[in-house]
Every structure is written in structure tokens, then in C-alpha cells.
Amino acid sequence: MSSPTGADPRPAIRRTAEGDWVVVGRRCRACAEPVAYAWPRCPSCGSAVEPAHFGPRGTVWSSTVVRIAVPGHAPPYSLAYVDLDDGPRVLAHVPGRNADEPTPIGSTARLIGVSDDGDLQVEVTG
Amino acid sequence: MTARGTVAVAGVGTSHFGRQPDRDLLTLAYDAVREAFSDAGSERVDAVWVGTVFAPAGVAQRVLRAMGITGIPIVTVENACASGTTAFVEAHEAVRTGRHGRVLALGLEQMSTAFSGAITPETTDPEGRTGLAMPAMYAMSAARYLHTGAVTPEQLAAVSVKNHAHAVHNPRAQYSGHHTVEQVLASRMIADPLTLLQCCPTSDGAAAAVLTPATGAAGEVVVRGAALRSGTPWNHRSPHVWGHDVVADTTRDALAAADLDAASDADVLEVHDAFTIGEIVTTEALGLVPPGEGGKAAAGGVTALGGAHPVNPSGGLLSRGHPLGATGLAQIAEITWQLRGRCGARQVEGARLGLVETMGGGVSVLDGNACVVTVLESR
Known part of the structure; x- marks a missing residue:
């Protein structure tokens, strides 16, 4: 069983001067594919990429509540795939929600930083 | 590519499937290989492809030397849940092109x-680091x-029913039973x-196939076509x-x-149903049923034994078990x-083409x- 050692593979985020959290990723120079990671090439077409920021706003594409034990995460916890506006689909935790209720699909959401464990987090805004 | 030849599945075998922590990969693999050799009528193989995901390094040589299979090319492949069929398509290609005469494909896992x-x-x-366990991934779909x-x-x-x-x-099979829809929905979330x-449950098991050049004998099961792909980016642009x-x-x-028009030409199908939604999406992606009709087909008996397109007569991964x-x-x-x-009460009558x-x-x-799709035919 692997333990979380080495470089953190999760998206890097930072706070803008306006106080918004954004994912620091890449955008493909050829096909404009947004990527949530600082990868050297575009995963869609292999072309060169340039730094790009995504977020903080997006829309919930789907969601679930995980109710089984997963190392490093205490169940139940709420997860959502969020399509960031003009950006990539990212997996994020939705803290503070009633864990018996998955985040409504189609909701608007906003990045709110990372958890103590370094997981990307969003809150539902509408 | 060199020679193009038709390849036969000369023999198949499996272990029992289930939680078998007191056994080891060696004995599970031997159950499968012994049966496949017996079925093929020969213990001779010229090469082996082994599919596994979580077995320790060296597992292929470790289990095969215990049954006297040494000194020939042995290759281990990993393609997540498609590792076993990846071993199969590579073994198929080795025989089809004439690289090897008789090839064993072996899959094993002790979860x-x-x-x-x-x-x-x-x-x-x-996403793994973020806590997206496999059930959660399918739950999103x-x-x-x-x-x-x-x-x-x-x-x-x-x-599931x-x-x-x-x-x-x-x-x-690891599990079986006559459940109701209500029982399935009331089971633990x-x-x-x-x-x-x-x-699908946590399962241990092994399965094997011996591939050889086809002889043309009546009733011989041959590989009519096979394909393997790895995935492309799935993201906000994906329609599915x-x-x-x-x-x-x-x-x-x-x-x-396979020179076929549609997956619905198959008389019987075994597909990847690690989770219920998986079978529904797959029957649609195969083109077996129209988009959005997979759930209706399952509930209406279309994909049941006796239906127009029987899917997973073995019980599938949900019931036979899923030793990756x-x-x-x-x-x-x-x-x-x-x-x-030869499938007794779960036999699809007159099945000649399977996917x-x-x-x-x-x-x-x-x-x-990775995804692997293979079409087998009885000649």
C-alpha cells in the first residue's frame, strides 16, 4: 500500500490579489485545452503549454458522498467534480455540507482553498 | 505484421473466485493453468503473458516455475482491470503473427x-490522493x-439483481442469489x-487461456477480432x-x-460490470442498446439470460467476483x-458469436x- 510520500500530485492553487483562490495550471498553446496540472505538454494533443490560472468559479458536474474508509480520509466525505469556468474539470471536497446529501449537480461552486490535508475544496454558491 | 493467421482458444481454465486468503497466488494460478492445459490437451507452451495489478514483482516467474514452466519468454503486463485481457490480446498477437506457436495467457490477483x-x-x-476511491469514481457517473x-x-x-x-x-462465482431491487437499494450505501x-466484491482468483494457430476443426473457438486502446483525456469537453x-x-x-457491423451481432457478452452503472454505460458504449437505454434494457430483461442480448451470464464482476x-x-x-x-443452466442456447x-x-x-474488446466465434 502506498503512503503519501514524494511530490504532491494534486493541483497547485494560489490566492490572487483580489483574494480569489485559483488553480495554477497550464493551457495548451495549440488546442487551448485547460489542464489543472503543471504538466510539460498538453494531454490532449501533445503541444506546448503555457501557465494559466483557473477559477475560482465553476459548476458541479457530478458529486458523491464517500462512506467507506479510505486511508487519509475520514468517511463520510463529500466530493464533487467541478467544471471551472473556462477551465478544467477538478475533483474537490465540499466541506461543511450535510454528508448524507451529495452536492446538487448543476450548482455553482467556488474554490475556497485546500484542506489541512491539502485537498482542493469548494463551497456551493448557488 | 508478418503472417496473418486465425488463432484458436485451445483451452481455458479458472480457479474458484472468492475471498481465499489462506491460499496463495501459486495454487490459484495452478488451478487455472492445469485446467487450461487439460482442456487444450497439451502442457506445451512457447511463451506466457501474465496480467496482474497488485501482485508482487516477479509473480509470473514465481508461480510458473512451481509448475515447471521456465526458460521461455514470460512477460507481465498491467492495465488495471483490463490486465487479463491485455495479456490475452498480446498472446493472440504473438500467435497470429507467428512469433510463437502456443502461448499461455494467465491472469491472477489476490485482493x-x-x-x-x-x-x-x-x-x-x-484524484486518488484526494480520496476518489473506485466506487466513488463510478458513483460520479x-x-x-x-x-x-x-x-x-x-x-x-x-x-445487480x-x-x-x-x-x-x-x-x-463468489456470490449469487435472488435479490430484489428493494434489497439492492436498501443495502449499505x-x-x-x-x-x-x-x-463488485474483494476477490482472489486466477484464469488462463491457451492460444494456438487454428486447425479448422469443427466447433473450434477462434478469435475473430480483438482490440486494445488506452484512454484519452476525459474532461469538461466530454459529451459522455x-x-x-x-x-x-x-x-x-x-x-x-472482426468484420462485424455491430456488437448486437454477438449472441452472448461478458462486459465490465465492476459497478452497476458500469454495465449500463458499457451496453450503451458498445452500441448494444441506444444511448440512455442501458438501464431500461437491464430492468426489462433485454440483457438477461433469455433476453435479446444476454450480458454477463457468468454473474459478471458483481457476482463471479473481480480479482483484477x-x-x-x-x-x-x-x-x-x-x-x-457447456454452461448448463446459464447457457445461451445456440451461442456462436461472443464478445x-x-x-x-x-x-x-x-x-x-485501457479497454480491451475481443470477439470469439465457434467455427
């Missing part, structure tokens, strides 16, 4: 000793299908909306849920290789037995680590 519960998500993967009205909770549960009922007639009975497109693309390749690396070859074994008319689909995932951003 019960590797994990205390579900598979631990891979922490070097961004199921939730999306429910949201768009492409499936109902009862239709999801119907897949069907496959557990099929497994009643499979003595090697794992990752909303998927309940326990909608998730995770995994759909890699299955659809690989199916198109396999049907072209073994699964693809367990599917190949089931279809081979079906095409020989196997396996897909594996876990690498985030991709539509799947």
Missing part, C-alpha cells in the same frame, strides 16, 4: 491479502446519469448512489460520462477487426464455454487506463 477493504486509491495520482434522467435507481439495481441471479448457475450490492468513449472507440476497432488481473481471462473462459455449449469487454481505470484525467 484479500492486499487490502483490508476496497482498493486503496493511488496516492501518486491527484451514476449520479450524473440519475441527474440527466438517463437511468433510475431501480434500473441501476436491476443490473440480474447478475446475481445469473450467478446462481455458476458454481465458481458505499458512495452515493451506489449501494453495497451494486459494487467517464469511460464511455474509450469503450466505444475500442469496440469500433474490434468490430472492424484474472477478470479478463475469466470473461474469456466464460465466453469460450458458452460457445462450446468480451474489459476496461480499467484509475489514472485521473484519462477516460480509462
Whole structure:
């Protein structure tokens, strides 16, 4: 069983001067594919990429509540795939929600930083 | 490519499937290989491809030397849940091109000793590190299908009901039973909306096939076509849920290789139903049923034994069990037995053409680590 050692593979985020959290990723120079990671090439077409920021706003594409034990995460916890506006689909935790209720699909959401464990987090805004 | 030849499945074999922590990979593998050799009528092989995901390094040589298989090319492949069928298509290609004469494809996995519960998500993967366990990944697809009205909770549960009922007639299956839709939905929630009975179990097992050049004998089971693909990016641009497109693309390749018009030409199918939503999405991606009709087909008996397109007569991964690396070859074994008319109460009458689909995932951003689609035919 692997333990979380080495470089953190999760998206890097930072706070803008306006106080918004954004994912620091890449955008493909050829096909404009947004990527949530600082990868050297575009995963869609292999072309060169340039730094790009995504977020903080997006829309919930789907969601679930995980109710089984997963190392490093205490169940139940709420997860959502969020399509960031003009950006990539990212997996994020939705803290503070009633864990018996998955985040409504189609909701608007906003990045709110990372958890103590370094997981990307969003809150539902509408 | 050099020579082009038709390849036969000369023999198949499997272990029992289930939690077998007191056994080891060596004895599980021997159960499968011994039966496959006996079925093929020969113990001679010129090369071996072994599919496994979580077995320790060196497992192929370790289990094979215990049965006297040494000194020949032995290759281990890993393609998540499609590892067993990856071994099969590589073995097929080796025989088809004349690189080797007789090739053994072996899949094996012992999950019960590797994990205390579900598979631990891979922490070097961004979404694995974030806590996206496999049931949660499929739950995202199921939730999306429910949201768009492409499936109902009862239709999801119907897949579990069907496959557990099929497994009643499979003595090697891990689980079986006559459940109701209500029982499936009332079982413990794992990752909303998927309940326990909608998730494959933790399984140990092995399965094997011997591939040889076809002889042309009557009743011989041959590989009519096979294809393997790895996934492309799955993201906000994707029109479908995770995994759909890699299955659809690989199916198109396999049907072209088999010179068939449609997956519905197959009389019987074994497909990847690690979770109920998986079978529904797969039957749609195969083109077996129209888009959005997978749930209705399961609930209406279309994909049940006796229906127009029987899917997973073995009980599938949900009921036979899902020892990852073994699964693809367990599917190949089931279809081979079906095409020989040897499946007893779960036999699809008169089956001559069968299709196997396996897909594996876990690498985030991709539509799947790999998908394999194979068409077998009884000549």
C-alpha cells in the first residue's frame, strides 16, 4: 500500500490579489485545452503549454458522498467534480455540507482553498 | 505484421473466485493453468503473458516455475482491470503473427491479502490522493446519469439483481442469489448512489487461456477480432460520462477487426460490470442498446439470460467476483464455454458469436487506463 510520500500530485492553487483562490495550471498553446496540472505538454494533443490560472468559479458536474474508509480520509466525505469556468474539470471536497446529501449537480461552486490535508475544496454558491 | 493467421482458444481454465486468503497466488494460478492445459490437451507452451495489478514483482516467474514452466519468454503486463485481457490480446498477437506457436495467457490477483477493504486509491495520482476511491469514481457517473434522467435507481439495481441471479448457475462465482431491487437499494450505501450490492466484491482468483494457430476443426473457438486502446483525456469537453468513449472507440476497432457491423451481432457478452452503472454505460458504449437505454434494457430483461442480448451470464464482476488481473481471462473462459455449449443452466442456447469487454481505470484525467474488446466465434 502506498503512503503519501514524494511530490504532491494534486493541483497547485494560489490566492490572487483580489483574494480569489485559483488553480495554477497550464493551457495548451495549440488546442487551448485547460489542464489543472503543471504538466510539460498538453494531454490532449501533445503541444506546448503555457501557465494559466483557473477559477475560482465553476459548476458541479457530478458529486458523491464517500462512506467507506479510505486511508487519509475520514468517511463520510463529500466530493464533487467541478467544471471551472473556462477551465478544467477538478475533483474537490465540499466541506461543511450535510454528508448524507451529495452536492446538487448543476450548482455553482467556488474554490475556497485546500484542506489541512491539502485537498482542493469548494463551497456551493448557488 | 508478418503472417496473418486465425488463432484458436485451445483451452481455458479458472480457479474458484472468492475471498481465499489462506491460499496463495501459486495454487490459484495452478488451478487455472492445469485446467487450461487439460482442456487444450497439451502442457506445451512457447511463451506466457501474465496480467496482474497488485501482485508482487516477479509473480509470473514465481508461480510458473512451481509448475515447471521456465526458460521461455514470460512477460507481465498491467492495465488495471483490463490486465487479463491485455495479456490475452498480446498472446493472440504473438500467435497470429507467428512469433510463437502456443502461448499461455494467465491472469491472477489476490485482493484479500492486499487490502483490508476496497482498493486503496493511488496516492501518486491527484484524484486518488484526494480520496476518489473506485466506487466513488463510478458513483460520479451514476449520479450524473440519475441527474440527466438517463437511468433510475431501480434500473441501476436491476443490473445487480440480474447478475446475481445469473450467478446462481455458476458454481465458481463468489456470490449469487435472488435479490430484489428493494434489497439492492436498501443495502449499505458505499458512495452515493451506489449501494453495497451494486459494487463488485474483494476477490482472489486466477484464469488462463491457451492460444494456438487454428486447425479448422469443427466447433473450434477462434478469435475473430480483438482490440486494445488506452484512454484519452476525459474532461469538461466530454459529451459522455467517464469511460464511455474509450469503450466505444475500442469496440469500433474490434468490430472492424472482426468484420462485424455491430456488437448486437454477438449472441452472448461478458462486459465490465465492476459497478452497476458500469454495465449500463458499457451496453450503451458498445452500441448494444441506444444511448440512455442501458438501464431500461437491464430492468426489462433485454440483457438477461433469455433476453435479446444476454450480458454477463457468468454473474459478471458483481457476482463471479473481480480479482483484477484474472477478470479478463475469466470473461474469456466464460465466453469460450458458452460457445462450446457447456454452461448448463446459464447457457445461451445456440451461442456462436461472443464478445468480451474489459476496461480499467484509475489514472485521473484519462477516460480509462485501457479497454480491451475481443470477439470469439465457434467455427
